[in-house]
Amino acid sequence: MRLPSLNALRAFEAAARLGSLTRAAEELHVTPSAVRHQIRALEEEIGRPLLRRNGSGLMPTEAANGSLGHLRRAFDALADANRSLRHPATAPTLTVSAVPSFVSAWLIPRLEGFQRRFPGVTVQIGTNALPTDFHREGVDLAIRYGLGGYPGLFECRLFSERYFPVCAPYLLDGPTPLAEPGDLARHTLLHSSVLPRSGWPVWRDWLDAAGVLAQVDPDAGTHYTMSMFAYQAAMACQGVALGTTVLSMDMLAAGYLVKPFDMELPTAFGYHIVCPPESRERPLVAAFIEWLLEAAGEACTGVEG
Structure with missing residues (x-):
C-alpha cells in the first residue's frame, strides 16, 4: 500500500x-x-x-x-531516527521544563539520585512558568504549578501544597520577637507575586484566617516576582515570607528558616507532572516520572516525620 x-x-x-x-x-x-x-x-x-x-x-x-496518536508516535520515531543518524554515539537525552523556584529549591538537590540510577542519560533542565509547547520546544516532560487540568496531556499530581509564614531563626527572639501573628505588624512582609490568581497563596488570606487582618497591612512590604527571592530575603533577616510546603521544606529542615506559627492553610494549587500521552510511553520519560513520584514520597515522609 x-x-x-x-x-x-x-x-x-x-x-x-x-x-x-x-x-x-x-x-x-x-x-x-x-x-x-x-x-x-x-x-x-x-x-x-x-x-x-x-x-x-x-x-x-x-x-x-x-x-493522531499513531502519527505523533511515528513522527517522534522519525525524529529519534534522525538524531541517531546524525549523532550515533550521543547519550540518550531527557528534556524537562519546570517552574524556576521548583528547580532551584527542590529538583536540583535531588537530581543526582536520578543520575546515579541512570548514569548514561543526559538531563536537560529548562525553566519556564508558562504553558509548554512540547513539540515546538522539544520538551519531553514538564512540571507545572497550578490547579491541574491540562486538556490533551497526561498529568499526574506530584505535590499538594499548604502555606504558612517562615523567617530566619534570629527573628523569633530578636528585638521585635514573633510570639503571635499580630507581631507581624512590626516586620516586613515578603511577597511572591508570581500568579495573581484566585487561590494563589497570599498574605491577605493567611492574616485573615489568623484573625489579625485589621492589625497587619496585607499588601505592605517587599514584592518579588520569583518565590526564591522572597525566601532568600527571609534567610537574610529582611522580613517574613509566606512559605509553601515544597519550596520551603529543605530550608526548614536545614534550619535556615523556621515557622514562627503553627497555622497552615491549604491551597488548591499544586505541582503537576505533564507531558503528551505518547511521551508518557517512552521508557526514559516513564522512568523519570517514576523517580519523581518516589522522590516526592520520600520528601513528604521526611516532612511528616
Whole structure:
C-alpha cells in the first residue's frame, strides 16, 4: 500500500493538534494556504474529511481522531531516527521544563539520585512558568504549578501544597520577637507575586484566617516576582515570607528558616507532572516520572516525620 505524502501527514497532525491552520503553518514554516492544500490533498487521497470546524478553531473528525496518536508516535520515531543518524554515539537525552523556584529549591538537590540510577542519560533542565509547547520546544516532560487540568496531556499530581509564614531563626527572639501573628505588624512582609490568581497563596488570606487582618497591612512590604527571592530575603533577616510546603521544606529542615506559627492553610494549587500521552510511553520519560513520584514520597515522609 502506497503511503500518503509525509508533508501532508505532518500538516494534518499539526493542524489537528494546534486547532489552527495559521498556527500549524507557523510551526511548519510554510503558509496557511500550503497547509490547507496539503490537508485537502490528503483528504482526497484518503477519501474522507479529516478536520472540521469547531467554533473559531479546527478539530479532527471522529474517523481521523484515532490516527493522531499513531502519527505523533511515528513522527517522534522519525525524529529519534534522525538524531541517531546524525549523532550515533550521543547519550540518550531527557528534556524537562519546570517552574524556576521548583528547580532551584527542590529538583536540583535531588537530581543526582536520578543520575546515579541512570548514569548514561543526559538531563536537560529548562525553566519556564508558562504553558509548554512540547513539540515546538522539544520538551519531553514538564512540571507545572497550578490547579491541574491540562486538556490533551497526561498529568499526574506530584505535590499538594499548604502555606504558612517562615523567617530566619534570629527573628523569633530578636528585638521585635514573633510570639503571635499580630507581631507581624512590626516586620516586613515578603511577597511572591508570581500568579495573581484566585487561590494563589497570599498574605491577605493567611492574616485573615489568623484573625489579625485589621492589625497587619496585607499588601505592605517587599514584592518579588520569583518565590526564591522572597525566601532568600527571609534567610537574610529582611522580613517574613509566606512559605509553601515544597519550596520551603529543605530550608526548614536545614534550619535556615523556621515557622514562627503553627497555622497552615491549604491551597488548591499544586505541582503537576505533564507531558503528551505518547511521551508518557517512552521508557526514559516513564522512568523519570517514576523517580519523581518516589522522590516526592520520600520528601513528604521526611516532612511528616
